[in-house]
Amino acid sequence: MPSSRSAVYRAPARAGKVLLMPRTLPHARPGTTAPASPEPRRGVLPGLALSLAVAAAAMLLSQVLPGVSALVIAIAAGIASANLLPLPAALSPGLAVSSKKLLRAGIVLLGLQVALQDLLALGAPMLAVVVAVVAGGILGTVLIGRALGVDRGLTILVACGFSICGAAAVAAAAGVTDPEEEHEERTITAIALVVLFGTLMILMVPALAAVLHLDPEIAGAWAGASIHEVAQVVAAGGAIGGAALTLAVIVKLARVLLLAPVMAVLSLQQRREGGAEGRRPPLVPLFVLGFLAMVLLRSIVPLPDGVLDVGRLLQTALLTAAMFALGTGVKVRRLLQVGPRPLALAALSTLLVSTIALGGVLLVS
Template structure:
């Protein structure tokens, strides 16, 4: 993993207060109002997603939660359930995402494509971290944007936040940027692929290697047509698989730089539990023993959990907060999008 992730131990420690006392855990009754709201939001988003199959329910949920939060002042009693959904439910959903992957599908891409996928993630993160440093952004903000744009969108942003403990406005900004720039990529990649004269399969590989969210990749692959969707999805899921080693690396880095001599600093585990669960789900799916009916139900549950989590994240997005972060995160998001897409295109041209 690139050394750019290790710019400043002091900067990393500043993101994790050493003397703060963690709040008392919320009781089950305290969680219910917020959980109920997230359940309603997820059901609405998934229902709209069925009517508009080219639009991800996760993106609908993020936008819906943000619209609600900016139009209505949410009661304080909703916050414990919303926080639980945006953290705990999200991690369970990420773990279940592993049931969509099989090691054989990834290996079936060939070692050339696998090398391209690794290059996209590693160089994408390294380049984004370096550009963000030049722009003067915090280490944690750079990490969130780098992971979201190089791996798998909002899920990667939230997963990275669970390891590096970024500020709330940094998390929400990174999620909003994934939605904005990933959505813009849906029509852009098919259009540019046509202008560049790429075959449908090469265009699908480029879409899977460059677009942020899985659902956004599916939308672009569908627009390209001619078998592009299948290869786009598998290449994207190969990038999702990179979530595990990147989170493990971030966890180790955070442990090293969070003040090992201070007993007051809560350090993350060597390997996050949801990362282990994610890999376990991939291994379980790869056995071929799980029936299709079970996988269908698991996918529905995973989508519901991630949609509820994204609704909770969206409910914390306030226009005033996004406006207050200034233009630099948007500049980094644009640079990262172009950088990752360029790496993916060069890789496609080499192995295609």
């Protein structure tokens, strides 16, 4: 039988010759060839529309649930949808676009939150603390993960998420370092750990600041230098009160700015490990260049508050839609099989980052 994908078949050999004959359509005139069967194409609109609709609902719900990020709500909705409801196959292309393209677009717009003038106002000593937190947190977490025997890919995601800016850093690092099929499962595991331990930090930092009798500004700087997510930093800074919130957010945004150089270093490392035959990611990922362009735009051009508000809204919507799409790729049964080692890694990474941050803030203050 000829292959259904082949346009020719081999006729029986006669007198030592092999003739190649075109495959004809059944009931067609001789000489009429069959057209190549096109691969089925599914539109991305259904999955995209669902992701954006869930993002809008999550953003509205986060307004009535103080301290709960829309990203967290969207992740939970995605996991619940994937495990409680059979999602139609027609949603898959759009969900794939949401988890990759929308995610990177959201990270690009995240740069509009960072103004270099605000960061320089922190002073060189505090900026050095921020660098120490990010560098020490990543390197230390990688060493801890190696000692615990945690999967290297998951360790890198946890290290970036806990040391830089939570879920956005996890997803950005996954896009650079983890192109394999288990990409989404590792990503969601790391994000779930960010949510769990970052939420605990919202409660612990204000409580420990009160026990240690820290001034609000010192406590705010500690919160910004140690807590994982921007939304979690806002919640903790508001709980501390006084001038803590403003300083906490500025210090946190200084950590966010380091997302670009860290992703560039990870990409360079991937290129070296890929070798000549392996897949070689770009030296600097395009979305990182876009992120830096938005930082420069915010720092150089006096953008109206309305533009910044729209940018912040779009950034949140895109990242929230991406988190929902990532959540739909998670099976709870497999997530529950993660085991105690990643939990231990997350706990020790949180302790490491918060200790470096507190020590540095007290030193420069």
